[in-house]
Amino acid sequence: MSLTGTPFLYTTLVLSVVALILPLVLWSRMPGPKVLRATARVLMLLFAQGTAVTLVFVLVNNQNNLYDNWADLLGTGNHVQRAADLGRDGTGGIALKKLPKVKQTFRAADGPGMRQAGGVQVTQLKGRVSGVNAEVYVWLPPQYGEPAYRHKKFPVVEVLPGYPGSAKAWFGSLKAHEQLLPLMRSGQVAPFILVAPRTNLLAGVDTGCANTPGEVNADSWLSIDVPKMVMDNFRADPAPAGWAVAGYSAGAHCAVKLAVAHPDRFRAAVGLSGYNDPIGERNSLAAQNPRVRAENNPYLILKKAAVPPRISLYISGQPHDGYEAGVALESVAKAPTTVHVVFLPRSAGGHTMALWKPQVEPVFRWLTLQMGQSRVRTGTTPRSPSTADSTHAALASGTASRAGAGRRR
Numbered sequence: 001m002s003l004t005g006t007p008f009l010y011t012t013l014v015l016s017v018v019a020l021i022l023p024l025v026l027w028s029r030m031p032g033p034k035v036l037r038a039t040a041r042v043l044m045l046l047f048a049q050g051t052a053v054t055l056v057f058v059l060v061n062n063q064n065n066l067y068d069n070w071a072d073l074l075g076t077g078n079h080v081q082r083a084a085d086l087g088r089d090g091t092g093g094i095a096l097k098k099l100p101k102v103k104q105t106f107r108a109a110d111g112p113g114m115r116q117a118g119g120v121q122v123t124q125l126k127g128r129v130s131g132v133n134a135e136v137y138v139w140l141p142p143q144y145g146e147p148a149y150r151h152k153k154f155p156v157v158e159v160l161p162g163y164p165g166s167a168k169a170w171f172g173s174l175k176a177h178e179q180l181l182p183l184m185r186s187g188q189v190a191p192f193i194l195v196a197p198r199t200n201l202l203a204g205v206d207t208g209c210a211n212t213p214g215e216v217n218a219d220s221w222l223s224i225d226v227p228k229m230v231m232d233n234f235r236a237d238p239a240p241a242g243w244a245v246a247g248y249s250a251g252a253h254c255a256v257k258l259a260v261a262h263p264d265r266f267r268a269a270v271g272l273s274g275y276n277d278p279i280g281e282r283n284s285l286a287a288q289n290p291r292v293r294a295e296n297n298p299y300l301i302l303k304k305a306a307v308p309p310r311i312s313l314y315i316s317g318q319p320h321d322g323y324e325a326g327v328a329l330e331s332v333a334k335a336p337t338t339v340h341v342v343f344l345p346r347s348a349g350g351h352t353m354a355l356w357k358p359q360v361e362p363v364f365r366w367l368t369l370q371m372g373q374s375r376v377r378t379g380t381t382p383r384s385p386s387t388a389d390s391t392h393a394a395l396a397s398g399t400a401s402r403a404g405a406g407r408r409r
Contacts (some may be wrong), residue, residue, distance in 0.1 A: 009058050016055045019048040062112060064353055065161065065169035068200075079201045082131035085213040090220040094129055101232040102128070109137055111168050117177040118142065120168075125197075127225030130217040134198035136226055137167055138234070139177045141184050141191030149191075153235045155242040155371055156193045157364075158222065162249030163206040163281055167196045173353045174248075176360045189364045190373030192244075193236055197226045199251065208278045208286025209254035210296045215285060219296075223258050223265045239265045244367055246270035248356045250281045252322065253298075256313060256329070260298040263309035268370045270314045270363050272356050273322040276300075276329065299328050308334040312370040316342035316359060321351055340366065 023044045030037040060066070071077030086092035106121040114120045118140065126133045143149045159176065161169040170176045176194060183189035199218070201207050207218035227243060230236050237243070243266050247255035252274025259269030276299040278286040286296045294300055302309075313333075315326030326341035333339045349355035367373075 009062065012051065012055045012058050016048075016051040019044070019051040023048065062172075065166040065172045066164045068166035068168060068198075071203075077200070077203055079132055079134040079198060080216045081126070081133050083212070083214055083216050084131065086129065086211055086217055086220055090211055090217065090224060091129060092220075096129070096224065096228065099128060099228070102229045104229060104233050106138065106233075109168070109171075111172060113172040113175055113178070114168065116171075116175070117181040120171050120177065123229075125225065125229050127217075127221050129224045130221035132201055132217065132221040132225065134201060134221075135167065136198070136229065137171065137196040138230065139171065139194040139196075140234070141193060142181060143184065143191040144193070144235070153237045153242070154191055154193050155237050155244070155373055156195055156227070156230060157367065158195045158197065158226065158243070158245040158255075160196075160199055160209075160222075160245065160247035160251030160254050162247070162251050163283065164200060165249070165251065166200075167198045169353075170194065170196055174357050174360055176364075179360045180364055183361065183364070189361075190368040190371070192364065192367070192373075193230065193234060195226065195230055197222060199254065202285070204283070206250055206281045206284045208250075208281065208284040208292075208296055209257060210278070210286035210292055212285055212289070212292055219258070219261070222254070223262050227265065240267045242267070242371070244268040244270070244371060246272075246363060246367075247274070248272040249274065249351065250284075252315075253278065253280060256315070257296055257298045257301070259311050259313065260301045260305075260309060261296075263311050266311065268312040268314070268367055270367065271316070271322070271326070272359055272363075273317050273351055274315070274325060275322065276325045280325075299325070299332065302329060302337065303332040308337045310336045311338075313337070313339045314342070314363060314366050314370075315339060316344055318344045318346055318348065318350075318355075338370075 027041065030040050084092060104123040104125060106123045109120040109122040120137050120139045122135055122137045124133070125136050141154060144154060159170040161167060180189055184191045199207065199209065201216050201218055207216050209218045209222060211217045211219045227239055231238065240263060245255040245258050245266050246269065252271035253276070255269045256271040256274060259266040276297050278284045278293050278296050287293050313329060315322065315329060317323035317326055323343055326339065330339040330341050344355065
């Protein structure tokens with residue numbers, strides 16, 4: 001039975017009700033010796049506690065998309081077939097343009113939110129460069145299937161979860177596709193293809209979205225294999241002009257690092273409540289080696305860059321939870337690099353989906369402008385994020401500027 005499926009939730013709910021009723025009905029009716037009756041009562045209490053804890057876990061997991069399946073929960077999943085040393089550029093000397101096209105078979109994805117807003121597709125991808133074998137979810141904008149757009153290529157945003165986190169999170173918990181569908185139809189947001197690749201590749205450890213020889217080539221998986229597959233199977237804009245990456249928490253660190261490290265593969269990045277130093281996630285594999293840790297710190301990469309990369313970064317966060325990381329990046333950024341930092345007060349919420357979900361709309365409005373997609377459908381130009389007279393709601397949604405928010409600290 002699927003960990004995130006409705007049948008498992010209903011089964012857990014029924015067992016919880018049964019566990020509550022059993023003691024009420026049988027407590028004083030237990031037959032047999034005193035020791036047997038006491039043992040039976042203890043077992044009923046343990047059963048009630050166990051089902052209650054399980055129900056709470058299932059509800060929390062479904063709400064936050066932490067674990068996608070039993071293998072993720074039990075720490076038995078491994079999606080790495082090989083992890084060769086691919087060098088600094090992550091290609092291993094492979095001529096990427098000479099690789100044959102990757103033709104994939106897609107099916108309708110299962111789970112909460114997967115059938116909404118036109119539905120999400122999923123495929124199992126074997127990365128030819130990275131050696132990763134994992135699922136990739138794809139959502140197509142409403143214009144993709146319209147006759148008027150049959151020859152048009154579409155911009156792409158890779159969306160990444162935190163750790164632990166399911167690749168489905170942006171569709172399940174954040175409902176990004178449901179929020180964006182009407183905005184894309186009205187021309188307020190560009191018709192982006194949303195791509196959600198698995199980032200939980202090793203059991204019990206966060207890859208840090210880094211290439212760690214002998215362990216995992218997560219960077220090459222996300223920046224080479226996944227984009228190539230998407231461009232081979234869909235009418236997607238080529239990199240870097242048509243590609244962006246977004247994430248929250250550990251996924252925010254990953255998104256920003258990928259864009260800073262690979263401006264030839266991504267034009268923009270969004271980081272919600274992230275961090276720069278990989279040690280920000282205590283289970284990060286990238287933080288275990290000083291060299292790998294430094295090579296995957298976007299602040300150090302940007303600071304040491306001989307030529308400032310042509311990228312745009314959107315960083316939002318609260319005090320001691322992403323905001324300082326954004327300010328640090330802003331302090332070392334030089335043109336043509338741009339960094340937009342959004343301050344979120346503690347009153348806006350904590351490190352949860354409730355904080356990130358309202359930011360989906362302003363983030364994609366920003367991406368529409370930054371990636372030169374402001375003239376969509378009928379030529380409508382999306383509103384830029386407001387910086388004047390910021391309200392609590394605006395701060396919570398990430399539309400207020402750091403200057404405006406600073407007055408409310």
